[in-house]
Structure formats: structure tokens, C-alpha cells
Amino acid sequence: EADIYQTPRYLVIGTGKKITLECSQTMGHDKMYWYQQDPGMELHLIHYSYGVNSTEKGDLSSESTVSRIRTEHFPLTLESARPSHTSQYLCASSEFGYGYTFGSGTRLTVV
Amino acid sequence: AQSVAQPEDQVNVAEGNPLTVKCTYSVSGNPYLFWYVQYPNRGLQFLLKYITGDNLVKGSYGFEAEFNKSQTSFHLKKPSALVSDSALYFCAVRDKAPKGYGGSQGNLIFGKGTKLSVKP
Numbered sequence: 001e002a003d004i005y006q007t008p009r010y011l012v013i014g015t016g017k018k019i020t021l022e023c024s025q026t027m028g029h030d031k032m033y034w035y036q037q038d039p040g041m042e043l044h045l046i047h048y049s050y051g052v053n054s055t056e057k058g059d060l061s062s063e064s065t066v067s068r069i070r071t072e073h074f075p076l077t078l079e080s081a082r083p084s085h086t087s088q089y090l091c092a093s094s095e096f097g098y099g100y101t102f103g104s105g106t107r108l109t110v111v
Numbered sequence: 112a113q114s115v116a117q118p119e120d121q122v123n124v125a126e127g128n129p130l131t132v133k134c135t136y137s138v139s140g141n142p143y144l145f146w147y148v149q150y151p152n153r154g155l156q157f158l159l160k161y162i163t164g165d166n167l168v169k170g171s172y173g174f175e176a177e178f179n180k181s182q183t184s185f186h187l188k189k190p191s192a193l194v195s196d197s198a199l200y201f202c203a204v205r206d207k208a209p210k211g212y213g214g215s216q217g218n219l220i221f222g223k224g225t226k227l228s229v230k231p
Binding site: 004006033041042043045048058090091092099100101102103104105107 | 145147152153154155156157160199201218219221223224226
């Protein structure tokens with residue numbers, strides 16, 4: 001049913017490694033988002049994009065970066081992973097004026 | 112600033128009983144309100160939304176929500192809970208749009224979430 005895909009679903013990686021979390025959607029949505037979700041449930045917006053070549057930082061400061069070269073693709077990169085980056089990362093997309101469609105998430109563990 | 116509050120971290124209900132998950136909001140202007148559900152190890156799924164019109168909004172899986180302007184609330188309800196309804200529930204409100212964009216184009220602001228547990 002999901003038209004937004006996140007890979008990998010689970011990732012365990014060592015400190016200092018560079019990682020890229022992939023997010024792709026097939027719905028042609030202009031807006032895309034990355035959220036970080038605490039173990040205690042709360043969602044924090046870390047990045048969003050209004051379209052190709054548009055990226056903005058969200059409410060929660062993050063050491064990650066994003067890019068939007070194609071409408072359907074919105075990858076998130078951590079240049080040097082740390083244990084404090086351990087979290088679940090959720091990607092979402094939307095048409096202007098409508099609700100969000102979420103991917104299944106990537107659960108990242110940095111050891 | 113626009114905001115939503117979910118006053119309960121957890122709600123416990125017996126199967127077959129009615130359930131309510133509470134949400135209050137604070138907005139300037141007309142609110143655009145949403146409910147999402149998250150099952151374990153999954154992303155959020157859309158349940159229902161209120162933009163305008165009837166105060167009682169019907170959504171997926173038998174859920175409904177009542178918009179109450181005087182109490183600034185948008186509580187999620189279901190007449191008869193199922194064990195399979197156990198999940199995290201998030202209320203959200205649309206933020207003000209950035210300059211140059213229409214009112215429907217702000218980002219969603221999510222509440223902290225409420226864990227619903229339905230026991231057999």
C-alpha cells in the first residue's frame with residue numbers, strides 16, 4: 001500500500017561511519033520531510049523540502065544533511081555517525097494542502 | 112504559534128468498551144486538524160482530518176473525531192475498541208504557511224502521542 005519507501009529498515013553501524021538513509025516516493029509529491037522519533041514516541045521535524053533544490057531545516061537541530069535533486073528522492077546523510085544519532089528516522093511526503101504519507105522508517109543504531 | 116497537546120501519555124481500555132484519545136489545539140485562524148496512528152515498527156498512517164464542515168469527522172478503521180471549537184478540542188473516538196487498535200496515536204495541526212504560500216501549505220505540528228492499550 002505504501003508509495004513511499006525507506007531503506008534500510010534497520011541499520012547497526014559503528015561510530016564515525018558515514019551513512020545515507022534513503023527515501024523515495026512514487027506519488028509525485030512536492031513536499032517531503034524527515035522526522036526523528038524518540039524512544040518515548042515524540043516526533044521531531046529535522047528537515048523538509050518544498051521541491052527540487054529546496055531544503056530547509058526543521059524545528060530540531062540535526063547534524064544530518066539532506067538533498068533534493070529529484071522530486072521522488074530525498075536522502076538523509078550523516079557524515080560521521082555517533083551513538084547520540086541512535087533513533088528512528090521517518091520520511092514523509094505530501095501534496096500541498098493535504099495530509100502526509102509516511103514511510104515505514106529506518107531504525108538506526110550507532111555502536 | 113500553532114500547537115496541539117495530548118494530555119494523556121497512555122490510555123487503557125477493555126475490548127468492546129468505547130475509547131477516547133484526547134487532543135486540544137491552539138491556533139490563530141481556522142484549524143486544520145489530523146489524527147494519525149502508528150503500529151509497532153511502522154510509519155504513521157492517516158486516520159482522519161478536519162478542515163471545515165461537520166464537526167463529527169469519520170475516518171478509517173471505525174474511528175471518528177469530534178471538532179469542538181469552544182473547547183478547542185479534537186478528541187478521537189471509537190464506539191467499541193478492538194485489541195488490534197492498540198497503537199500510538201498522534202494528533203496534528205497544520206502550521207502557518209511560510210511567506211508566499213497559501214494557508215493550506217504549512218507543515219504539520221504533531222502532538223507527543225498517546226499510547227492506546229486495549230486489553231481482551
